[in-house]
Amino acid sequence: MDLKLTKERHDLFDLTDDTAYRTVREMADDILEGADPSGESLFAGLAGILADSKRSFQAHRTKPLRVAILMNLIHEQNRLRPSSPDNPNGENSLENKLKQLDWLLAGSAVDYRLIYVSGTCPWGSDAVLERQVARIGTDKVVHLRIEDSPHENQFIRNQKGGELIFGMRSILNQPGYPDPGEFDCMLFTDADMTLDMGQLGTLIDGYHTGKDLICGNRMDPDSILVKNMTRAGSGVLLFRHFQRKLAPLFFRDMNLLDTQCPWKFLSRSGLKKIVPDLDCMDWSIDTDILSSAYSHGITIHTQAISAIDSELESHGKALGHYVRNKTIIDGTIHQAQKYDLPYDREIARLVARYLRTDDDYRALLESGLPESLEHLPNEEWGRSEEISPDLLEEWLRAITT
Numbered sequence: 387m388d389l390k391l392t393k394e395r396h397d398l399f400d401l402t403d404d405t406a407y408r409t410v411r412e413m414a415d416d417i418l419e420g421a422d423p424s425g426e427s428l429f430a431g432l433a434g435i436l437a438d439s440k441r442s443f444q445a446h447r448t449k450p451l452r453v454a455i456l457m458n459l460i461h462e463q464n465r466l467r468p469s470s471p472d473n474p475n476g477e478n479s480l481e482n483k484l485k486q487l488d489w490l491l492a493g494s495a496v497d498y499r500l501i502y503v504s505g506t507c508p509w510g511s512d513a514v515l516e517r518q519v520a521r522i523g524t525d526k527v528v529h530l531r532i533e534d535s536p537h538e539n540q541f542i543r544n545q546k547g548g549e550l551i552f553g554m555r556s557i558l559n560q561p562g563y564p565d566p567g568e569f570d571c572m573l574f575t576d577a578d579m580t581l582d583m584g585q586l587g588t589l590i591d592g593y594h595t596g597k598d599l600i601c602g603n604r605m606d607p608d609s610i611l612v613k614n615m616t617r618a619g620s621g622v623l624l625f626r627h628f629q630r631k632l633a634p635l636f637f638r639d640m641n642l643l644d645t646q647c648p649w650k651f652l653s654r655s656g657l658k659k660i661v662p663d664l665d666c667m668d669w670s671i672d673t674d675i676l677s678s679a680y681s682h683g684i685t686i687h688t689q690a691i692s693a694i695d696s697e698l699e700s701h702g703k704a705l706g707h708y709v710r711n712k713t714i715i716d717g718t719i720h721q722a723q724k725y726d727l728p729y730d731r732e733i734a735r736l737v738a739r740y741l742r743t744d745d746d747y748r749a750l751l752e753s754g755l756p757e758s759l760e761h762l763p764n765e766e767w768g769r770s771e772e773i774s775p776d777l778l779e780e781w782l783r784a785i786t787t
Contacts, residue, residue, distance in 0.1 A: 402469035435692045436584045443587030447494040449648035454557045454569040457577040458549035462511040475698045477579045480518045493547035503553040505532040512644035528566045536562045547671030575650040578696035589651040598656035600687045602649025603745025608690035619751030623767045630768025631730040632718045669710045670717020677721040732775045740782035755786045
């Protein structure tokens, strides 16, 4: 096995190559048998996280449990299929997820379903999913279509939040929604290969130790994150400042700098409490879930994870990051007011005055940073007193007018 791959050479972990996942699983099994994962290679780090997950799951192998793994099906038409000359960014994502889960769960009493929710994806993901299910011959997939419910007009289709809320209500077997079966807990994640499903063992251990909500945290010092952190634009730190000032409960008090992580686990009892509150149909669904949980007194636990970004075919990239980030900011303000949570009203005023359109957010994300603030590291945005409201207003006025 090649252990020369460093974290700086993360590009050599190829999400389109099935052998990369298999190599990491083999290394994890070697670790569990006593091998020393020497070196600082990316593969060794990924294997270590999988080994920890499988080790924590061992005590629960014989305990019956049904897990719903919920994903929205938007712009996945290429990543669902294997890589080929005509589909260079294909990840064979469905088959690889099944293999990762089989590695962890084979021979155990845990049952699961991969639940994909769609609203007739304009890129044709629905048909591609159905073809992949037929090709693989699996009974572990449930495809929920919003149009199959009498409640369909309540949801914005092809929006992350709308499809996830629809899926959650279906998992709770609410009247008028498709019935995917009975489940003890739910994980929502992305349909791509960013997050290895072998990490589920840590969540199952959390469930059996009484945790109702576990949120992956890619910013945890023990996490492995491979991502182009500036792909949204050179002004992304300004965006993060606004986001963090509008949700200080999570970013400052809990030090959860990664509210948007697509790795959120809920017990059925926790799900029942929060689902009636959820109304954010777009990318702000993550903070809607966290805010509702907090309002119900549900403890928010975090988990260090490995995440290798699947950027080339991302829905956010296809949609436009400025559109996505606008919905996150608008949603965060809405949630702070809805749940009566603390937020910076001066920042909210600046948003209302200067960040009204998609083009305003494009300017924010592409503008770079004020020269006087370029030295601040990521973790200082949302905290530093150097970022005064007057400086922000001067900057916003210049870039949006």
